[in-house]
Amino acid sequence: MPDTDAADGRLIVLSNRLPKGGIPAGGLVFALHEALSDAGGIWIGAADPGTDVKSGLTRIDDGTQPYERHTFDLTEREHEGFYLGYSNAVLWPLFHHRSDLLHIREGDFASYAAVNARVARAIAGIVEPDDVIWIHDYHFLMVAHELRALGVQNRIGLFLHIPFPSQNEIMALPQVALLPGWIAAHDLFGVQTTRDVAAVNEVLKVDKRCQVLADGTWIRDSRLFQVRSFPIGIDADGFAEAARTATIPRLTLQKHAPLLIGVDRLDYSKGLVHRIEAFGAYLERRDPGSLAPTFLQIAPTSRGDVAAYQEIREELERAAGHINGIYAELDWTPVRYVNRHIDRDVIAGLYRRADVALVTPLADGMNLVAKEFVAAQDPEDPGVLILSHFAGAVEQLSAALLVNPFDQSSFADAIERALTMDLEERKERHAALRKNVFDEDIAWWTQCFLDRLNGAPRSFEGDLKS
Numbered sequence: 001m002p003d004t005d006a007a008d009g010r011l012i013v014l015s016n017r018l019p020k021g022g023i024p025a026g027g028l029v030f031a032l033h034e035a036l037s038d039a040g041g042i043w044i045g046a047a048d049p050g051t052d053v054k055s056g057l058t059r060i061d062d063g064t065q066p067y068e069r070h071t072f073d074l075t076e077r078e079h080e081g082f083y084l085g086y087s088n089a090v091l092w093p094l095f096h097h098r099s100d101l102l103h104i105r106e107g108d109f110a111s112y113a114a115v116n117a118r119v120a121r122a123i124a125g126i127v128e129p130d131d132v133i134w135i136h137d138y139h140f141l142m143v144a145h146e147l148r149a150l151g152v153q154n155r156i157g158l159f160l161h162i163p164f165p166s167q168n169e170i171m172a173l174p175q176v177a178l179l180p181g182w183i184a185a186h187d188l189f190g191v192q193t194t195r196d197v198a199a200v201n202e203v204l205k206v207d208k209r210c211q212v213l214a215d216g217t218w219i220r221d222s223r224l225f226q227v228r229s230f231p232i233g234i235d236a237d238g239f240a241e242a243a244r245t246a247t248i249p250r251l252t253l254q255k256h257a258p259l260l261i262g263v264d265r266l267d268y269s270k271g272l273v274h275r276i277e278a279f280g281a282y283l284e285r286r287d288p289g290s291l292a293p294t295f296l297q298i299a300p301t302s303r304g305d306v307a308a309y310q311e312i313r314e315e316l317e318r319a320a321g322h323i324n325g326i327y328a329e330l331d332w333t334p335v336r337y338v339n340r341h342i343d344r345d346v347i348a349g350l351y352r353r354a355d356v357a358l359v360t361p362l363a364d365g366m367n368l369v370a371k372e373f374v375a376a377q378d379p380e381d382p383g384v385l386i387l388s389h390f391a392g393a394v395e396q397l398s399a400a401l402l403v404n405p406f407d408q409s410s411f412a413d414a415i416e417r418a419l420t421m422d423l424e425e426r427k428e429r430h431a432a433l434r435k436n437v438f439d440e441d442i443a444w445w446t447q448c449f450l451d452r453l454n455g456a457p458r459s460f461e462g463d464l465k466s
């Protein structure tokens with residue numbers, strides 16, 4: 001049987017982004033802030049890129065917070081190669097099933113490896129024997145492997161926020177042969193869904209050095225490691241409260257006119273063009289005598305330095321302009337597109353005001369917007385969530401109206417169904433969704449991950465399955 005021993009030290013968190021200061025407003029950074037405040041520890045993230053790079057960490061907090069914040073340096077060239085290049089033009093598209101958008105450039109992997117190695121050396125320089133290390137996301141897939149090479153024996157977990165590709169897709173990664181070794185360097189490799197666990201397992205199965213035990217624990221070169229799913233949640237109570245008390249700007253809609261909402265980073269994985277076109281297909285068939293619906297899409301630019309992101313922005317603007325060109329009236333703009341960041345409280349209020357949310361990515365690790373929308377609704381008169389089969393959230397939120405975003409006509413059917421759904425069905429669906437969003441919230445997620453990491457088996461005595 002595997003034996004376990006629980007660690008009882010500081011928590012060291014590594015994520016690409018670091019909150020600038022104060023208590024973060026929401027989402028993942030809020031959860032990690034809470035976890036670090038409880039356990040005490042260190043949060044490490046990237047500094048703004050510059051020219052003067054030193055090898056260790058720079059402490060940036062003033063010592064008054066319950067945990068320390070440190071940055072590691074990045075050169076402009078590393079920002080280009082490690083961040084914009086390998087992380088966001090290789091791993092991101094590949095892991096979102098878009099190998100057509102892969103942009104493999106000479107030197108980018110070397111930059112990724114160099115940054116991962118430097119971060120590992122910096123962590124090795126500060127780690128104490130009982131510390132637990134929690135790494136976040138695809139920017140740092142090699143850090144644990146580097147830490148092991150430096151002799152670090154601490155518990156190391158990684159949580160991957162994005163989907164994991166299939167065995168066939170991963171073959172497009174030039175470093176595919178190294179991947180099982182990177183994964184195996186962790187005690188716990190956490191992903192969002194059971195679908196992702198199955199995908200990771202497929203990749204590990206083809207590595208001759210990996211073997212799986214009866215309980216699903218993996219073993220590679222006598223190191224034990226686990227691959228498990230931990231569907232990330234939100235601060236549901238906080239979000240519901242923000243939605244109840246928010247003041248939102250006047251929207252100048254027709255009286256009682258339905259509002260549909262989409263809130264996404266402007267990313268090709270989010271299915272924004274498919275969504276607008278499906279809304280257009282719905283408008284085409286809509287009864288002209290019915291109240292004129294407005295679709296509000298909030299989508300701030302993200303990763304604007306990567307070519308594929310410039311293209312998706314142009315496509316989205318073209319699609320929105322096209323639908324408005326066909327259907328707009330003097331007193332009605334069917335698609336309202338807002339290309340900027342909006343305060344979380346205002347977003348919460350807009351969700352509550354909305355009748356329908358369109359959360360229809362083509363690929364997404366989880367999608368927190370689906371959960372935020374559910375938390376923000378009035379349970380006595382809730383709106384309807386339209387959710388893509390390709391969002392990780394679908395494993396928990398199956399009471400939503402589920403759509404295939406590639407199938408325009410059934411997508412338009414779902415919009416029609418959502419806009420005409422009676423109160424009883426809306427309440428029934430919402431109650432099921434709400435239970436999940438509140439029970440499996442962000443505190444639950446953090447606890448599940450850290451409990452599993454602290455209890456992960458480290459040594460094995462027994463027979464391996466052949």
Ligand code: ADQ
Pocket residue numbers: 027028161162232263264265298299300340341342343344347364365366367368369372
């Ligand atoms: P993201 O791809 O960033 O995260 P998502 O889960 O949708 O995606 O979270 C986006 C967050 O940003 C939400 O909290 C949303 O409210 C906020 N947001 C979006 N547009 C905004 C705007 N205009 N103004 C203000 N806030 C805005 C990655 C993965 C996801 C996974 C998360 C967490 O890609 O699949 O759910 O990590 O693990």
